[in-house]
Amino acid sequence: MTISRQPAPNSESELFSRAQALAGFTLGELAELAGQIAPPDLRRDKGWVGQLLEWHLGATAGSQPVPDFANLGIELKTIPISHLGKPLETTFVCVAPLIGLQGVNWENSHIRHKLARVLWIPVEGEREIPLTERHVGSPLLWSPSADEEARLRQDWEELMELIVLGKVEQITARHGEVLQLRPKAANSRVQTDAYGADGHPIKTLPRGFYLKTQFTAELLKRHFML
DNA sequence: GCGTGATCATGA
DNA sequence: TCATGATCACGC
Secondary structure (H helix, E strand, C coil): CCCCCCCCCCHHHHHHHHHHCCCCCCCCHHHCCCCCCCCCCCCCCCCHHHHHHHHHHHCCCCCCCCCCCCCCCCEEEEEECCCCCEECCCCCEEEECCCCCCCCCCCCCCHHHCCCCCEEEEECCCCCCHHCCECCCCCCCECCCHHHHHHHHHHHHHHHHHHHHHCCCHCCCCCCCCCCEECCCCCCCEEEEEEECCCCEECCCCCEEECCCCHHHHHHHHHHHH
């Protein structure tokens, strides 16, 4: 027997209602409803939780570089949290462009569009809790506040400046207050094109932008305090 | 290899 | 204990 993915939501409120309806369920219950067998742990299935929630909410993008809910312009992010409600991991946003950067600015950047509207779904993430027993939390529809966007923009501009200057290999995860640049690849042998220090092309490890846990923690806290 | 979904595992 | 750098799976 196969069970097909839920239909795509037609509005933001419909999507949010559907996400609220998932709160309180365990991942085991949601897996069964989707006709899936939960893996024993996430070591070999790191994206399983995100993909399970995508199924339940009717996300359409797959692996395309477009929002999960393209018609609504909304990105879905599951976020693993501790029993105190704090994020256990940084949040991957998107791959960082390393070449072809003429004309790219914050306003037209891929990352700004990705973060313009995000549906956050907290999920219990402590490894002590068996995967099937972890609970889904209450969702949060978020857009960056003026202050949040300013901080994201500042980090992004500093990181992109280093990339354009051919200093990508000098960037570490310690750069940036809220946004960091880290490897995003199958393994450390993967190579892609980037600018070298002399302006000529080099091969380097693909990088991605990640939101630091302190940033997402504040965002979640603001929600729970309201 | 790229972009999607992310978490793992180890050194500091 | 915790963040960084590395890694896993999938479709194309």
